[in-house]
Amino acid sequence: MKKLVILLIIIAVAVYAGSPYYSAYQLKNAYDDKDGATIAAAIDYEQVRPSVQNQLTSQFATTMTKYPLISELGGEPLTEAANGFIARAVEGAITPQNIEKVINTQGQANTATKELAAAWAIASDQVDLKNLIQSLIIQRGDVDAVVKSQMQQVMKKQAAELEQQVAQGNDSEKPTLSYCGINCFSISGQVKGYPLTIEMQREGLIDWKIVDIVLP
Numbered sequence: 001m002k003k004l005v006i007l008l009i010i011i012a013v014a015v016y017a018g019s020p021y022y023s024a025y026q027l028k029n030a031y032d033d034k035d036g037a038t039i040a041a042a043i044d045y046e047q048v049r050p051s052v053q054n055q056l057t058s059q060f061a062t063t064m065t066k067y068p069l070i071s072e073l074g075g076e077p078l079t080e081a082a083n084g085f086i087a088r089a090v091e092g093a094i095t096p097q098n099i100e101k102v103i104n105t106q107g108q109a110n111t112a113t114k115e116l117a118a119a120w121a122i123a124s125d126q127v128d129l130k131n132l133i134q135s136l137i138i139q140r141g142d143v144d145a146v147v148k149s150q151m152q153q154v155m156k157k158q159a160a161e162l163e164q165q166v167a168q169g170n171d172s173e174k175p176t177l178s179y180c181g182i183n184c185f186s187i188s189g190q191v192k193g194y195p196l197t198i199e200m201q202r203e204g205l206i207d208w209k210i211v212d213i214v215l216p
Helices: 002-032 036-041 045-065 068-093 096-104 111-123 129-138 143-168
Strands: 176-181 184-191 194-203 207-214
Touching: 002 036, 002 176, 002 184, 002 194, 002 207, 036 096, 045 068, 045 111, 045 207, 068 111, 096 111
Parallel strands: none
Antiparallel strands: 176 184, 184 194, 194 207
């Protein structure tokens, strides 16, 4: 009887400790099978959306500190316009419907995905800054008009890059899996050539939810 109890405890511990690896295995299979519904259902959107938005707005704030002239010309209205675009892009892209669509098509760029890619590009210092300064001068400080123009240019560029990445980018055959705490587990690898880290959180004893996506 004592041996049986010990065996059951060992099995329970093994299931408890191994559950995130099995969840990661299921997610990988769902991605390979273009099963967007399974991956979409595994995401906690109330945690992922604000995290991604905060990453982008923080990144944009850091970018702005490198260019005092742009800050002087655009100042707070430029930041507000950019952050507003980031918020809308995240809200539109990180939804169950769009995640399912992106996985089903293996990253094919739709409007919501293009907008999120543009938001990432703007936040990570990939805009044409010379053109931005000239536009601010020509438009006499009309920040909204300038930002909209820049967004369209960046979206067009990012759409082309996304299509190229989908066609040529590689996925990690063996992502790096590791605990980041007793109730925290991370999956790191490449998706279509982009480095990506997904953080999962334990729900109950053996269930896991994606609660964060760390952008490149």
